[in-house]
Amino acid sequence: MTLWYRLLIRLLTPLAFCYFWLRGRKAPAYRQRWSERLALQVIPVQARQGLLIHCVSVGETVAAKQLIEQLLTSYPRLPITLSSMTPTAADLAQSLFGERVHHLYLPIDTPGAMRRFFDKLNPRAVVILETEVWPCLLREAKRRAAPVMLLNARLSEQSLKTYQRYAWLLGPIWQQLTWVAAQDEASYRRFLKLGVAAASSQIRGNLKFDSQVSTELINRAAQLRQELGRPVLVAASTHKGEDEQLLNAFAHLLEQLPQVLLILVPRHPERFQAVGQLAERRGFAVAYRSRGEQPTKQQQIWLGDTMGELMQWYAVADVAFVGGSLIQRGGHNPLEPVATHTPVVSGRHIFNFNEIYQRLDNARAVRWVENDEQLTTVWLELLQEPEQGLAMQQRATDEFARDQGATQAMLSDVQKIVTPTPDGATTMRHVDEITDASGAVAWYRNDYFASFEMAYFDPDYWQQQQLVRGSATGRSTAWFIEHGEQGMLLRHYYRGGLVGKVNKDRFQREALGDSRAMAEFSLLLRLRELELPVPNPLAARYQQAPLWGYRADILVEVIPNAKDVFKLLGEQQLDADQWHKIGAVIRQLHDAGVYHSDLNCHNLMLDADAKAWIVDFDKCGFREAGEWQQANLARLLRSLRKEQQKAKEAKHDFHWSEARDWPLLLAGYGQRA
Template sequence: MTAVYRLLIRLLMPAVFLYLWLRGRKAPAYRERWGERLARQTIPANGRHGLLIHCVSVGETVAARQLIESLLESYPNLPITLSSMTPTAAELSCKLFGNRVHHLYLPFDTPGAMRRFFDKLAPRAVLILETEVWPCFLREAKQRQIPVLLLNARMSEKSFASYHRYAWLVGPIWQQLDWVAAQTQASLERFINLGVAADRAALRGNLKFDSHVPVDVLATATALKQRWARPVWVAASTHKGEDEQILRAFQQILQELPSALLILVPRHPERFNSVGELLSTGGFNFVSRSSGLEPQADHQVLLGDTMGELLLWYALADVAFVGGSLITRGGHNPLEPVATHTPVISGPHVFNFKDIYQRLANAEAVRFATSAEQLARHCLELLTDAQLRHKLQQAAQNEFAQDQGATAAMLNDIKTQMPQLQRGAASAMQQVEVLQPSKRETIWFRKDRFDDFSAQYFTANFWQAQGKIKGAATGRSTAWFIASEPTDMLLRHYYRGGLVGKVNKDRFKREAISKSRAMAEFELLLALRERNLPVPEPLAARYVAAPLWGYRADILVAVIAGAKDVFKLLGERQLHSDEWKVLGAAIRELHDNGVYHSDLNCHNLMLDDAGKAWIVDFDKCGFREPGEWQQANLARLLRSFKKELGKAEEANRDFHWQEERDWPLLLAGYQGD
């Protein structure tokens, strides 16, 4: 991504929002949810740390349906978020998946919006359908080490030439993809020529060949077909300039076949009303699907003015016309009617699906029409000849019988390329509930650990009144040990350190709630425990906006039963060699998982009664790429031992640590010796 691109995308924002406003005159949904377009919305805590799937519009959403269903089945406890750019795709997402997935609009590709988006959603991995790549989006994912897979990827000659021409503007975006699953060999070669590494790309076929018709859709279609008992022709995904030709053709069909029913389904919802007006002025007796009424014998047209029912209409129809093809729109996906065993008619303009239509034509499994008259002839021929319909159905089925399997192949790619999803298959963030006792206060708590929760749980006075305070740990501040079931809890308030702490005891600069001190530590601990790392279990976290400036924070974590920190242990006795090695191995396990500990010292290392090592206090910590910080962590730990030894000698108290004896043992454990 270049500086010119970043500047240009910002300058374009007023024009983009003006476009949405103007588009909203016919489709009011374009004027809604504008906060999401700039990532200004609130994302539920239990939607974070999941899988992000981006389908720009309806076609990509329909193609990805079976893959998304497979992901929901494979990772039942992993939050899945489906993003799109259009209201029709948003509505379809709700129709197909309900509350099983979160839906949101992908923000416009400005640096600030994408930074906020990834801060709030924090996905584990990103799946992009077809070719919807954005430079700022990819840059943020790369910086955060979030793998990005481009699935069902296609690259036309025209798009290939455009990306080559504007490479100076968008920068090296293709090198930032972790995996590309291409639809065709030609697309695969184009992606590699653009910069995708050859070992990060493969031919996987087209998800659209795996179109699956749900059993309930087939059952409904069969029932309606029997109830209506008339010839049905569906004209699907139609555009302005096509409807007039379709209705002229239908007038000719009615002269020969008066009982015929046309199901007319415009591509875009903002055209539903104008197509209804076209039917009225044309003298057609019609009923709208949105009315909830079924067509009666005197109705000639059913206006399909709902979303998510196109497969039903294809399954119900005797003949299907696939729109966007009588005008130079490029056509739409013919594999959906093929999946429902419905003969296909198309206009001549099918460059969006050129290869598929060519195969249908070679197999004599499609009819092309260039005019309303030719369209009427083809429809009449098929509506009145069951044998011909069966011939086209069978030819289409035979042609694509060997092309299925892309869904299974891409699902395997996801599992292979992103093994961390296996570890996160039971995301603990799914168990997080959000509580807002007041406008200024936000609490995250584990609903699997608390039946109910109160803001009072973050005050020591509340627990003292209950007689539950068992003790306290002192340092920069006091942390309280609280008796609880099934494990005791530790309550810690966040305080400032250093010189700043002398004038500002506990306020921090205002930031996004998800990035605030307590929430960030809470979320990090959940992620580390999913990886089976030796860290305490987080229970709840609180963010309280302070008056005028800043915020305060608190966290509740489970007490590690029978554990003592190494500082206290060394005040009592010398550690055994195996104990030092266990501590070193625990640090190495953290480092191997890319976990940076900002304050690794002898107070934050613990050993329990069973000899297991634990690491605590993950404030201001996080994931990092391998680097010099690992050795810096160890150096900081060594300094802490030396510091405490010096303080003990000055105070004339025991501290059973000798660098020459003990430090090599810890390093041996770290190195796996």
């Protein structure tokens, strides 16, 4: 992403809101939920650390329906958030998935809006359908080590030229994608020209090849056809400048077949009313689906002015015209009528779906028209000679029969990048949030606490309950509290170093999810999910301090019968097996890509069964492999040397020998000394 892009997107933001306002004259939903366009809304904590799936509009949402269903099944414990850009896609997401997903608008791609968006949502991975790639989104995802997958990706020759022309503005966005699953070979090769690595991309087919028409829909369509009792045409996804031609063609058709019904489905909901009025001005009797009307024998047009019923209209019709093709809009995907076994008629302007239409043309499974006169002729032929339509249906079905399986292939792609959550794992879906009158915010595990109070972060509260069972001292005091089977450890966050001498426990204010306690709480949940030996997080608090900064606290489950390596070395020498286990657990952490900011002998523990644990994940996180792994080991070595020197000066025991013990740890890590 370039500086020019950042400046331009900020300048265009006011124009975007002007556009929403103008669109809102016909589609009022565009004037709603504006806070989401800048990521200023409150996002529930239960939506954090899940999968973000972006489907820009209705078409992408419909195409991804089966994949999203598969992801909901494969990741039952993860929150799944579905984003879009249009109100119609938002309505469709609600009707298809209900409360199983959290829906929101993807914000305008300004640096600030995307930073807030990722602060609040913190997705572990981003799935984008087709080609909706935004530079600021990619930058934030990369900064937070969240992989971005572009699935069902298609790229026309015209789009390729546009991206190449503006590469100076967008920057190297394509190289930032983790994975690209292209629809076809032509798109695949175009993505390579844009800089997508061949090792990070593959041809996976088109999700719409997997479109499954349910038995329920087929039965409903058959019942409706019987009730209508007349020939039916559908003109779907039509645009301004095209509706007029369709109505001309249909008027001429009625002169020869007066009983025909046309189901007219405009592409954009804000045009529903205008298209209905246009048809009425032309002298047609119109029934409106949105009013619950079913056409009588005297009505020639049924306006499909509802959302989510296009597949039903295709299934009802004898012949389907796919819109956006009589004018230079590039056409729309013909695979939906193919799935309902409906003959396809199209104009010649189909550059958005050229490869699919080329295959239909080669199979003689599409009829082409260039104007309303030709459309009248083709409609008449297919209605009077239904065997032609049946032959087209069969050829289309045969042509794409071998292309199914894209859904399963892309699901496997996601699963390779995002490991499915183990059964019984706790994620942010199991976390609730409370806020008190002072503005303090707490996250707590609802699978651990039946109810929760802010007082749980106050040691005095537990002392009054006589449930404090001890404390541990270091930079500060941590309290051991009797609660549950293993007990809890309450830790307040303090500043270290010279700063800590003048500022004991205040931190500069930052986004809630990035604050010290919340970030550690979230990270520990992820590490537990990966079955790493780390403390079990229970609750965290963010509390604004007067005038400046915030304070933080965390509650974690006690690791039973465990001592840190520093204390153990003050008591005894560790044997080879113990050092091997310590080295192995550090390697396990590093292999998972987890950076520990303060790996020292105080933060490594061994329990009574000699199992090694790592604790204190303040300011830690995921990183790509790099020099930091060796830096972690070097930091640990320095801490052992430091404690050995301090013990020597104080004439205390510290049973550690670098020559003897450090090679044992490295052997457990899998590295030679």
